[in-house]
Amino acid sequence: MRILFFLASLGIVAAENGLDGWLRYASLSCTGQCRSKLPANIVVLNATETSPIYIAGSELQIGLKSIYGSHAEITWGKCKASSSVVVGTVEQYRETCGSLSGIPELEEDGFWLSTQGDKVRILGSNDRGALYGAFEYLSMLAQGNFSAVAYASNPSAPIRWVNQWDNMDGSIERGYGGPSIFFKDGAIVEDLSRVKQYGRLLASVRINAVVINNVNANATLLTPENLKGLGRIADVFRPYGVKIGISLNFASPETLGGLDTYDPLDTSVIDWWSSVTEQLYQNVPDMAGYLVKADSEGEPGPAVYNRTLSQGANLFAKALQPYGGIVMFRAFVYNQLNESNWDADRAKAAVDFFKPLDGEFEENVVVQIKFGPIDFQVREPTSPLFANLFNTSSAIELEVTQEYLGQQSHLVYLPPLWKTVLDFDLRVDHKPSLVRDIITGKRFNRKLGGSAAVVNVGTNTTWLGSHLSMSNLYGYGRLAWNAADDPEAILQDWIRLTFGLDPTVLKTLTQLSMESWPAYENYSGNLGIQTLTDILYTHYGPNPQSQDGNGWGQWTRADSTSIGMDRTVSNGTGYSGQYPDEIAAIYEDISTTPDDLLLWFHHVNYTHRLHSGKTIIQHFYDAHYSGAESAQSFLTQWESLKGKVDEERYNHIRHRLDYQTGHSIVWRDAINNFYHNLSGIPDTSKRVGHHPWRIEAENMNLDGYKVYTVSPFETASGSIAIVTASNDTVGTATTKVDFPSGTYDLAVNYYDLYGGKSHWELYLNNHQIGEWAGNSEDVLSHTPSIYLDGHSAMRIKFRGVMVQKGDVLKIVGKPDGVEPAPLDYVAFLPQGVVD
Template sequence: MRLLIAVLLVVLAAAEDGSRAWLRYARVPNASSYRFLPSSIVALNSTSSSPIYTAGRELQKGIRGILGTHININGTAKQGSPSIVVGTVDAYQKIYGDLDEVEDLAGDGFFLSTEGRNVVIVGQNERGALYGAFEYLSRLGQEKFDPVAYVSNPHAPIRWVNEWDNLDGSIERGYAGPSIFFRDGYVVDNVTRVAEYARLLASIRINGIIINNVNANPELLNSRNIEGLGRLADVMRPYGVQLGISLNFASPQRFGGLDSFDPLDPKVDAWWANITDKIYSRVPDMAGYLVKANSEGQPGPLTYNRTLADGANMFARATKPHGGIVMFRAFVYDNHINPANWTADRANAGVEFFQHLDGKFDDNVVVQIKYGPIDFQVREPPSPLFSTLRKTSTAIELQVTQEYLGHQCHLVYLAPLWKEILEYDLRADDKPSKVKDIISSERFKRPLGGSAAVVNVGTNTTWIGSHLAMSNLYAYGIMAWDPSVEPDEVLQDWIRLTFGFDRQVIETMTDMSLKSWPAYENYTGNLGIQTLTDILYAHYGPNPASQDNNGWGQWTRADKDSLGMDRTVKNGTGNARQYPPAIARMYENVETTPDNLLLWFHHVPYTQRLKSGKTVIQHFYDAHYDGASVAQTFVKQWESLEGKIDVERYEHVRFLQTYQAGHALVWRDAINQFYYNLSEIPDEAKRVGNHPYRIEAEKMSLSGYKRYAVSPFHTASGYTAVITTSNSTIGIATANITYASGTYDIAVNYYDLIGGKAQYQLDIGNRTIGTWTGDLEDRLGHAPSIYLDGHSATRITFRGVKVNKGDMLKIVGRPDGIEPAPIDYVSFLPPGLVD
């Protein structure tokens, strides 16, 4: 009996590792109140590789989990027996007769009815029927038992995800372990995980996946990998998810042995047609190609003075006989722009490169446009390219993987950001022109359109590195299907499916998630200044200086008196002109530009008054303190759910929220200190640079430690930290405690470098308060840094420590590898106070 209990506990613990995501099919509390469940499942005209077959199996599995009832799957309904009938419109009507409700079904759409004796799930195609089955199970899983009958159609035909996986198994901007698609140069042999991912994607109605990095390796096209692509497509096909790949534009030369990759060279054109035929012979339903060309060092048609349309159309000709689509990225810009040129502007690149090509792309080409003109920032205006291309199919590119937004280590629920962009009315021709209606082709009546999101799942059981970050993947799929949904409603659906029905859980997680994007914006980069991260290195921690005086064009133009990009026509880069007139007039005028985009469009003095009455610099100070303060509350909010969340997920999220709370303070102090030093304008509240609860490590008595000037300077309190004198010397830092006797939370800020796992011990008087290891490279979804900087800066806190004035504070650091046990400062915080 003890062995059985132990086994059950192990099974239960493993069951909540995040791998099932929102498809847990957990038993609902009021399962017995669902009294109209049919006695069988009828899957019409299904084969084992069909989404209809998958739908039947999924219904059987889901109902067994959610309601605790086993239902058999049959090919036909028994006479007089109520059934769940799932199939295509054609298959259903051949057996059951006409169904008036399905007249309005569009491609991939479905009709769901639970009103009669039968549950009817009918798809316009097989994929649509599977979507309907998942919809029905989602309703059951949320105890939405009321009878319904409705048609659901997709907003746009293209609903893809992009994975930036490399053939060696690494993932660019991936925070959840190695690739599920590639290893050691080839497609993986074991595709079980890929099938599980396809199932997740199908449940949120994603119909296409690009499996490799846009910075593509030509070796993907070798024979072994083409066979591997077939294996991947075979396991995704039952879920209606079509495989696609990214291409290296220079493949004919680098892989094919030609002397050119000129898109107007007949030999090159024929080479692409031939390799495309080979791929389609193994993957006959391949979705198509994704191409990044002439951007960030990637080859492209401009190499031969050909147009981007020439390049895109070459691939379009190759894929069109097979029904394939070419997604051509609009992320084209010069990464060697001269910062001394006041009118230079990377934000102008999209329109400058593509506007004269409108109408010159083949009809199976879709220009894939990032939601803003720069690069997945915490806030950007919509790209003006959406309203510029009137005759060309377009898709919006979003990012689930949090490249600039905390690497899944910070909670940032992104659906409100996407909602804001999708609902933005660009007023093309002074007519309603919401971004969501442009990408659906409703506004300009183009043949194709839709959405793509960079996701970057990995082998980690959480899929993307964080249990809470999975809300972004779920929301992306739901909003790609129907952008009219509200982010809070989508979020609560996800919470119920992923964490259950407890009211406190739902309310707490909703509150945390909806506060997370504004909080992150506040403590990283607000007023439209961009996310003030290190754009030259990890895109993670704070480094505002990295934004200027480089060729990448992601500038803030900060100096001692002023900051912000002047994108006006009158004095600046002219970017405002790229928008339709009504929008351009708003952004041209500093008075009518919304404060949250002020520094995106205008270069202003630090003393510029906002609509709130605050100066720009005081708003910066206040916002960074406010945002970091909100991040502290996430820890207590999450801890209030202890016992309501399974232990494994609870502890993992608590670790990440604690980490975020500490790193938010790193962000707060670094950005405020940088702009205080630059402007020399003090904080009215006298917080910036004033930390009375801190003992700086460099001011302690040091043995085996030495002072170290941190770069960038503002990522260390007092600009300085301490490191061991060698990688084999134990460091000891001591100081007498001068604070009044009492109970404190003691926080140690230190640096956790990749390449070593230093060990630390904190003593007060004769007591050891705690020990820890610098092992965040194993516990976070990213490698922070090999330097002491804003990426590697972190903190650990010991709560409720009794301290006597005069006690000796001692920290012992044991270096390991390249990690010299770095320490920044120690804070003695009265309970409830944040320094």
């Protein structure tokens, strides 16, 4: 039972920049009975400064002081009778404090937490487990929870890793939160203070290893100087129970080692990797292991020498075995395909490559499988590879990095998406086979397994570029520990720890976050068609046509009459047959395939009716409008919290949600316009292509501006925008307002390109309503664009403007750099009208 003493002042707190994440230890009031429950002493049963138990003691002291203003003395290795919190391992407790009954068997990294009686006991199976238990206790205190509890908590899997995509030059592939905290200019940074803070965050959610460099690895990480640097990073992480691993470039023996081959069966290659591994362990004695991407997306691999993927993986596995290291070998292997071949299907690649090798991998190899068969899409079916490796350990690969999912400029809370896969029952041999039981090794009796997440933390104080995106990192850690946990309960713990205990804040942020993934799915891509983003450029804004006509295999096969991939055995690619019989039968039959995956498995006419009764095309129209409408509500809900969240974070989040309201409309219109144009089928609600409150920029009187045809066409209203006649010409667009007199919100859609910071001014009757700059590359987190397209399209809104019919609207655009002050349209929005 949760016991809350209320606790927190509801006044404004000091501005916060996000650096502490959910470990803020915000001050709460505590008097009377509450005060009596606070321990006066902290007994630490390991005084070694590099031990996680030592860190646990320090963290407890800091937390108690910060949250409740209570100073607790730390004593080392000597039990006190009462009013204390004791932290150590079970074995240390029995040696120091005597026997203790009632503690269940703990697995590696597990802990037992008891707040019953006159002392708090936090006991781990090992030092790391004790630290986890200390963070658990502090999480309770920070949420005002003084419940009397006694329970054990054990990890569901031994592998709980994160994968950084940091490059040696300090950039981060798909990085939306600033440069690397690990690398700069080809070397490891000198100042590792941010690495220490990151280790603290990871430990608090029980992550036990971090691969610090990009899977598209640079072999220079293995130079002697950088090996020493890896040792420094490991030293910083070690007290937090976090081991480091590294990604390897398969061709390193040739590119770095000077050999004329990197054949995994060549003795010189084997010897070279054995030597490198020995040197690594000399610098990092507890290194977790290697992550390998091979024969994938241009990365070198064993196929160059006609060797199998298992032979490639085993090369590293054998080198690691003397040291207890693990090879995480990515299953993200596929070839370029010919779309004209109806049988071609990238989704089949993982099973095709890896199923024949089941049982050929060394015991310390774990095949790391993306949750779906394509690439972190907004919705995919569970990868069938999980059901096809019976004799090989596996781990699920998730993505905290919102690569295809709004790149941290859109709020998308991801644990509900992950749970659709973790809870999916693959029914192997007609027996319960939940994915979460497969990856933990329980279903197929494997000793290894677990999860890895791509995480793009950077030097930005928000870590990920957005305060709200941190819920995904927190949620990943919680689910990696216990995949059966509820995403909403996890979220609410994160909210209380990050924003405090105000019930209105809790309710509002819960609603916002839980609605965010369904909303994004609705306005980006639904019915299993994938995220209809540009897959050839930034992976951010809408570009449905980019999905087809290339060799990447993320196809929709859309034409003027039909859409979707036929992945059936009877008439399509045969992908559905990769699932166990019960699941294959569901997906093979169009009548039993869930609507939210229909276009993943079946090619149908736009007029095909869903189980809902709607046609495919009408569902598209309706869903995209519904998703954008939900996004508009996010801003309104957040604004209701003004005064309940510190101003710095309030304004930061407000700016992003305001941006999302506009970009969701860009998405809505682009997708609807594209399929309306392709199919020729009208929207029964007469919304698509009908915007009575808009004034198109190209229809205004232009001076210094010229008309510009946007590509892709659907990312501009009417396919046309305006740009300044040259990069040093100021443009003016004017028109008379023909709307009824009244109060309007004025929404201006424009394009914000990388490489310049244009300036715009908006006037009514020569009275300035507002001004803005094209500086999104400085204030938002997504990958910017150098084109007028769905990535650079955005909207700014000026609220509550009094307008008289016949007023003169004028926009002045001043170009900068390569950015020609582009404009798309102006919308005059009466109260309650979204556009």
